[in-house]
Amino acid sequence: MVFQFVVGTIVSLINIMIHALVTVGAIGIARSAGLRHMVWPRLHLMAVMAATAAVLMVAHTLESVVWSAAYLMVGVAPAGTDLIYFAFVNYTTLGYGDITPIQARRLLGPMTAMNGILLFGWSTAMLFEVLRKTVEHLAAINASACNSAD
Secondary structure, three states: OHHHHHHHHHHHHHHHHHHHHHHHHHHHHHHHHHOOOOOOHHHHHHHHHHHHHHHHHHHHHHHHHHHHHHHHHHOOOOOOOOHHHHHHHHHOOOOOOOOOOOHHHOOHHHHHHHHHHHHHHHHHHHHHHHHHHHHHHHHHHHHHHHHHHO
């Protein structure tokens, strides 16, 4: 059991570092995109949000692949199992139950789910912050345009 906690903690920390890197990069890109003056602000907002969400989806996919690599290294599932699919099912907390881990490694599934829930929550907070900052910037641009028209 201690081995599973150690493996799960290491993989979770790797994924947290991946997510932190993606967050810093995505916020930097969203911030610079949000500072641009644009002709169609609603379209711009949609583009910033869609790009941010797409980057986060890539990050979550990479994080699931990291889990599947760990599953392979420690022999979590029976031979012939699609480990990427199994990792995604655990990471997203979908829990189909069509693949079950071997008895000695069954704690890694819930640890994967715990990591996924944490990182999905983080992504949700990040999307909200990008939306809030972009809307705030657009409001400032509109206020500036209204004040200069007076």
